Amino acid sequence: MSKARNTDLPTEAIVAKFEMLTPMLDSALLEMREFSKKKQDGVLNPLKVKVLNRLLYDLKEILSADPSTEYLDLLDDESLPQNSDAVLILGQFRAAMDQFRIKYFGYYNGTHRWLTVENPKTY
Known part of the structure; x- marks a missing residue:
């Protein structure tokens, strides 16, 4: 475990x-994997993209202090991604x-x- 300062927690x-x-x-990842198995190049509808992006946006906020967020993208709601694209993005999250x-x-x-600001590691 890396030593995190309390402000990093x-x-x-x-x-x-x-x-x-x-x-x-x-659950979303499991469902998208099932859709992708049936039709890998199937396109998500706008409602699915909206629902998934709402979830991904909140997760990206939670992970905002982590360097990995630089590589986390939301689903493109204009070009509507394929099922396999959504699986890739959800898997990265x-x-x-x-x-x-x-x-x-x-x-x-x-x-x-959990180590938290309110409850940091004590020795």
Whole structure:
């Protein structure tokens, strides 16, 4: 685990939002993988792009302090991406979230917990 300064840590509110959105991203990724299996070059409709981008926008805010956000893109709502494009983008967000969890969640003082601004690592 890298040593993070308290100012680098997420807040309890960010962690709560992270935990709320994680299953939503997992569900969206699973659904898009299924769509992609059936029709890889199928185009997403505007409603799907809007719903997915709302989720991705919030996740990008959560991950804003992480260098990986430079590589995280929202879905293009003008050219409407193909199913396989959406799978790629959702997968990148999932990988960034996994890195976030590895960085800030661990076993400290006898319990599994998040390191947060309000509850930093203590020795």
